[in-house]
Amino acid sequence: MWDLPRKTQHGFTLIEMTVVLVILGMVTALAIPNLVNLYQSVERRTSFDAAFASFNSLGRAAHQQKGGFVLSAPEGRLETTDQAIALAFPENWRVELSGPVRFLSNGACLGGDIRIIEDQELLHQQSLEKPFCRLEATW
Numbered sequence: 001m002w003d004l005p006r007k008t009q010h011g012f013t014l015i016e017m018t019v020v021l022v023i024l025g026m027v028t029a030l031a032i033p034n035l036v037n038l039y040q041s042v043e044r045r046t047s048f049d050a051a052f053a054s055f056n057s058l059g060r061a062a063h064q065q066k067g068g069f070v071l072s073a074p075e076g077r078l079e080t081t082d083q084a085i086a087l088a089f090p091e092n093w094r095v096e097l098s099g100p101v102r103f104l105s106n107g108a109c110l111g112g113d114i115r116i117i118e119d120q121e122l123l124h125q126q127s128l129e130k131p132f133c134r135l136e137a138t139w
Contacts, residue, residue, distance in 0.1 A: 047090050048124075051116075052135040054088040059132060061085050063107030071101040076117075093118050101128060109133030 069082040076094030098113035108131035116124040
């Protein structure tokens with residue numbers, strides 16, 4: 001009969017707000033670990049890129065200096081007989097070579113095998129092909 005004027009509802013109820021907060025909490029709980037993994041994978045990829053670029057420039061360095069050198073890995077650290085050449089490998093990486101790798105004054109390399117290890121995990125293994133001995137990413 002008589003229609004009473006209804007009050008219009010402004011805002012949200014406490015239950016609606018609670019449901020939204022629970023949903024946001026669940027999404028956050030799922031997303032944060034993935035963001036951490038993403039950050040770690042980007043950080044590792046950047047380390048790989050820098051290390052590979054450093055290693056791949058050794059032939060050019062030998063050619064520019066017009067002098068060859070030998071690359072060795074005593075105690076898991078890469079070292080050259082020419083102290084002017086620096087390699088950008090992270091401190092927690094251990095490198096194993098099948099034997100000393102010789103770079104000639106023309107920039108050529110005589111080949112060998114390399115293994116890169118981090119915390120007992122093999123990160124990369126490759127045969128260094130003559131004459132350039134380039135490290136290639138496998139991802």
